[in-house]
Amino acid sequence: MAFQPIPLHELLLLSLFNNEYVVSKILNETRPQKIHAFMPVTRLFQRMFDLTGYQHQHNTRPDCVRNVLESSPVALIAWIYDKYVEWSDQKWCKFSEQQQDTYCSPKGTNNLTNQLVWDDVITTACLYFLNHRVRSGIDYYHKNLGMAYGHFLRTKTPSTIFFAISEFEKDPFAAVNVHKYLSHLYTNLVYYRPHPFGGHFPGFEHPRVLAKDIADFLTIIDV
Template sequence: MPDVHAFEAHATDADLDDLRARLAAARLPEAETVRRRWEQGVPLADLAEVVDYWRTGYDWRPFEARLNAIGQFRTTVDGLGIHFLHRRSARADATPLLLTHGWPGSVAEFVDVLDELADPQDADAPAFHVVAPSLPGFGFSDKPATTGWGTEKIAAAWVELMERLGYDEFLAHGGDWGGVITTILGGRFPEHVLGIHTVTPQAPPGLPTDGLTPAEREWTEETRDFWLHRAAYAKQQATRPQTIGYSLVDSPVGLLAWILDKFAEWTDTSDSPFETISRDRILDDVTLYWLTRSGASAARIYYESHDSLDPGLRVDVPSAISVYPRDIEKCPRPWAEERFRRIVRWGSPETGGHFPSLEVPGFFVEDLREGLAAVLAAGR
């Protein structure tokens, strides 16, 4: 394939030793003054325990080897180096599938589901050639040196990437920023996108609550509460990504706390994110940010694209939507139908939060398969 070359991750021992030294020298604040755990963020006792494990028990090398085994590549689109995982299926009937992660995630969100999506154990299940890029400024993708790399440009870059891999038509899935980008792909590039699956449907603004069920109204109230009272991180990264970026790139403890706070609040758990996601997998994600020094550059996607989804964008390709119960934004179907004009499958799973591929990977794979099968059956 022209302009595409294989890539392997190899962190230096010096970088890993430096990480452990910084963790050993960490200065932690006093304990939180709260009535309820997590009320002021990550509790001191929890963070201290994870920091100690990160320093003395965690091993980056297995995750690095896993990425290399899946198949990593890089290519340059519009002057920016883009990293991606590419797991081709052995099945002749496989359909190309683009997976896009969000923040504070990474390609780590998909490593536990790629094999089953590409080569399912059930021969009757659909199979996919899976492509999972790292967003610009994230992981092993390059860091944009100028403004302009917002979600619209990223979506166009993904089309170029897929064409470069020989996939002129493909399916797309995403959540968080990946859900926004997937929506744009379906709306702007229907000649290339066979259909989409998203766990982050966003309705056009200003829709009334008249006609919504009580449960749907509760969804809108929960989403409104999130943006009013629990979204300071988004405002910070949208307005001052450089300022917070110094802490995220210089302090592994600061980076860990900033990301762990979101895994804790956004997962379907009673207290700790480790109830559903292993410490190692979360630390794989955090360590990827650390080793690539991408805390500031990843935050800038908020500066580029926060609240920027075109209110008039409509998606006419077949769409499958799943709204997980503990996600941070939950869009009622009547609202979603104002943007997604051909919803062929709507799912409301009983468990799961913002990171379903990590929290409930088995269910996520089945849900994604069923949604994409409905999309393909509907055609264009």
């Protein structure tokens, strides 16, 4: 069963159809530019509708998707390949040699995108297939997607919890102004660093950058 529409989706749809008056009343915001800054709808819908179809399939047809992926390693590799390519930074970054050593993973002849290589796809597929974890990977979406897009997006964390954001420009979720939105939920934001490169998989694409962000965050909170 698909998850029920939640207020955030309804606001996005209203904004999509230029119903700024209704949206402004709900958000208690009368300045259109503020609404657009909070909800960049054109960019959001263009990217998110294109890239999140797999979530809807996992959520509404988990058995069908699972049976296909469990029966064929090739199908699983293709499924993972699509996500890695589409959700990563597909533009080649113009780094100097020194910056390459600082920010990037070693390049090879089997690169899929700027920093992702085939080994990443094969390794991930093996972890799922050989350990029989396709079912649990799909069930995660089927059982939790409603909460992720509903309860999670409306729940504020206690101010005692430290929070950090490491934002990579080509991550599709960057389209929703992650920093502005999450700062409403996580009030104790002590670290924010945007990067003009990288996608949804910084651990693969730019592991050194992500590691430095984590280390800097831990330094701030004195851990």
